[in-house]
Amino acid sequence: xxKHKIIFTMLFIAFLVNGCASIREVKPVSSVMSTxxxxxxxxxxxxxxIGAGIYFWATLNGEDIAGIxxxxxxxxxxxxxxxxxxxxxxxxxxxxxxxDEIIANVEPGKTYYYLLSENESSFFIPLWDTCADIKEIKxxxxxxxxxxxxxxxxxxxxxxxxxxPR
Numbered sequence: 001x002x003k004h005k006i007i008f009t010m011l012f013i014a015f016l017v018n019g020c021a022s023i024r025e026v027k028p029v030s031s032v033m034s035t036x037x038x039x040x041x042x043x044x045x046x047x048x049x050i051g052a053g054i055y056f057w058a059t060l061n062g063e064d065i066a067g068i069x070x071x072x073x074x075x076x077x078x079x080x081x082x083x084x085x086x087x088x089x090x091x092x093x094x095x096x097x098x099x100d101e102i103i104a105n106v107e108p109g110k111t112y113y114y115l116l117s118e119n120e121s122s123f124f125i126p127l128w129d130t131c132a133d134i135k136e137i138k139x140x141x142x143x144x145x146x147x148x149x150x151x152x153x154x155x156x157x158x159x160x161x162x163x164x165p166r
Contacts, residue, residue, distance in 0.1 A: 029065055029076040029154045036079040037108035043085065043116055043134075044073035046145045051118035055157065056132050058116065059086040059099065067157030068116070073149045078106045087116040089131040102134050113142025 043058040047070045057064040058074050061084050066074040086101035100119075104112060115137045137145075152158045 029060060029078070038077035038079055039106040039108055040075060040077055040111040041083075041085065041104065041106065042073055042075050042111065042113045042142060042146070043068075043087075044113070044142065044145050044149055045070050045116045047071050047148070048118055051131075054089065054118075056116050056118075057088040058154075059088050059101070060084070062086070062099070062101075064088060065154045066152050068152050069158050069160065071149050072152050072158055072160070073146060074152050074154050076154045080106055080108050082106075085114055085134060087132040087134045089118075098131050100133050102136065104136075111139070111142075113137050113139060113145075115142075115145070 043066070045056060045068055052070045055067045055069065058066045058068060060076075060078075065076070068074060083104050083106060084101045085104050086099050088097060088099045090097055102114070104114075106112065113136065114134055116132060116134050119131055119133050150158075150160060
């Protein structure tokens with residue numbers, strides 16, 4: 001009986017890891033005209049043991065622009081206007097691609113900080129597939145997180161997975 005529990009647990013873990021291991025194609029940010037004044041957008045993940053080995057894809061207007069792990073961030077400039085910023089990941093239970101988005105009104109000369117965080121409820125509540133959330137954070141919190149964070153260029157997927165904090 002104990003052997004069956006161990007096998008079931010190992011299969012369950014493999015199922016979860018396999019579902020989150022896919023690499024998505026990312027695109028560089030191309031919404032900036034070089035002659036226009038811009039605002040800066042910072043999309044970041046702070047450290048959390050839950051989901052530390054799982055990619056989150058930062059999105060701009062529904063397009064994946066960077067694959068990041070915990071303690072990583074991406075920064076890009078945008079012309080003035082309204083944009084949809086988000087985080088995409090694979091659902092914990094049904095393995096569907098899930099996207100959480102927020103609308104951002106970018107103004108020239110300003111910097112905006114957004115935190116991409118795991119939705120821990122999805123790991124514990126069966127069939128709750130919202131695996132990540134995005135929220136705007138204050139500048140001081142954003143700068144504090146950036147001190148320990150590693151930059152990932154837009155248009156790339158990180159290859160530096162850190163399960164334990166920096």
